[in-house]
Amino acid sequence: MTGPRQEELLHREAAHLAPGASEESALGRRVFVEGRGAVLTDLDGNQYIDLAAGTLTQSLGHCPPEVVAALTEQAARLWNVHDSATPDRAALCELLARLLPEELDTYAFFSTGAEVVEAALRAVQAVAEPGRNRIGALRHGFHGKTQGARMLVHWDIGNQAHAGNSVLGYSPYCYRCPLDLEYPSCEVRCAGLVRRHIAEKPNVSALVFEPVLGAAGVIVPPPGYWERIADTCRDNGVLLVADEVLTGGGRTGTFLACERFGIEPDLVTLSKGLASGFPFAVLAGRSSVLRHPRAAAAGSTASTYANNPLGIAAARATLEVVARDTLIARVRTLGALMDERLAELRSRFPVLGDVRGLGLLHGLEFVRDPATREPAPELARAVYLAALDLGLRTSVGGHVIRLAPPFTIDRTLLEEGLTLLGRALEQATEAHR
Known part of the structure; x- marks a missing residue:
């Protein structure tokens, strides 16, 4: 949940800031103050593994x-x-x-x-x-x-x-x-x-x-x-x-x-x-x-x-x-790990209608029913918010969540992030039953 210091600052800026922010920003309501590598810190001191790499921009992580x-x-x-x-x-x-x-x-x-x-x-x-x-x-x-x-x-x-x-x-x-x-x-x-x-x-x-x-x-x-x-x-x-x-x-x-x-x-x-x-x-x-x-x-x-x-x-x-640092070869190695872990999540959660990607760029498409493939933006939003509360940042848009970790992310930290994603899926799907 958004902490008190963040809520106070968001309230102050709302008096003057035009609406129209990204879906992830408007939903997440976080105020980030620092980034180091693949980890972000918010105004209340909470930390997040950033599997969105900024706005899919931080190839080397934050503040290399x-x-x-x-x-x-x-x-x-x-x-x-x-x-x-x-x-x-x-x-x-x-x-x-x-x-x-x-x-x-x-x-x-x-x-x-x-x-x-x-x-x-x-x-x-x-x-x-x-x-x-x-x-x-x-x-x-x-x-x-x-x-x-x-x-x-x-x-x-x-x-x-x-x-x-x-x-x-x-x-x-x-x-x-x-x-x-x-x-x-x-x-x-x-x-x-x-x-x-x-x-x-x-x-x-x-x-x-x-x-x-x-x-x-x-x-x-x-x-x-x-x-x-x-x-x-x-x-x-x-x-x-x-x-x-x-x-x-x-x-x-x-x-x-x-x-x-x-x-x-x-x-x-x-x-x-x-x-x-x-x-x-x-x-x-x-x-x-x-x-x-x-x-x-x-x-x-x-x-x-x-x-x-x-x-x-x-x-x-x-x-x-x-x-x-031959990071492009590392992208292929870590991408294979993501392929494997995300395939496991898809097999566990029918709401994941499709999972696709190359290297360190993946999309998770949420559906209400795998047979009809009806888009489920409310589920994507619920998973996104649950992940944030667990300490994981992703990128949500409509009924798709995108993942794009930094090339430099530690393998253990990437595995931890994907485990948190699994927990977020569990929480969100249970709440929507």
Whole structure:
């Protein structure tokens, strides 16, 4: 339960703070004051194992010493000189070149995930051939809250419709197949429809996609889905723009989730964990796109906080630790442990309709009845709150709870967190009988 000091502070800020916080924040009503590694402390002194890693951002855990040192040193020297060169920028470029596939050799730096997605859209629109005035995206996708990102997925607000020129294809949501088919007998029909309606259309310039759909509940595609779509896009001159804001940097067990599926994108957007949760984003791309004369006009990759020295310092320090400590291999090892433990929980609790994930990114989908698969957001919320009261933080949204522990979490602490999740499931399901 929320303690008295937290309640008092929340009451004070409620007099002035606009509503509209995330579901997890509004439900949890916690005031966090400190984070160290995979553990958070609230204003009343309660501690929590953070299996949500901030907002799925803290690849190295909270306040990693190398990143704290880099930010502190940079903050004492220089904060912002627009997009002028600084000593760390060249080093960060060279580090990215070692970590990313070799064809992604050109970079632009921004401040948020939505901003870098918008930058990718500008690049696509700049280099698109005449007549290719539409962009493909996937149903259930999420690319940010700015207007351009919203238009990709036809996300209307209020009475305002901003569908734009995007064409939507079916995402690989096997648990809730929109075509009422079953894998593998379906022969990945959803991919075939994406090929027909997007990849083979002469007026489509690019397909913007999440390799694993994160905000939708960690939807992991089955074998064959991306192989068919990516090849057809390449054959038909449709650029592949991978939104790896959430997955990029090692979260799924490879530096890019695209590598897990054999996708060779033309552009990639990265943010969240790339700089340990510090506001920073990278647009990585092929030189044929980002160095194209129409994409390289003055100001095309500049904005007020783009290229800021603090973000560059945080990203460089984060990625140096990821490389030095071979953390991506550790993600695969700990991810296998999570697969095993979460499979056990699914077998024990019928309300867990589906459990899916890659590496250290998993989604738990709650249902009222495993036969009807009716979503159960009230159960997801109950489990989330029960876990908080037990000392475990997760990420809830609708009828799905997401788990994304730091890469550096101790194995014993991860096991303890998953045990607490099991206890939370027991408490919540008993209360809802």
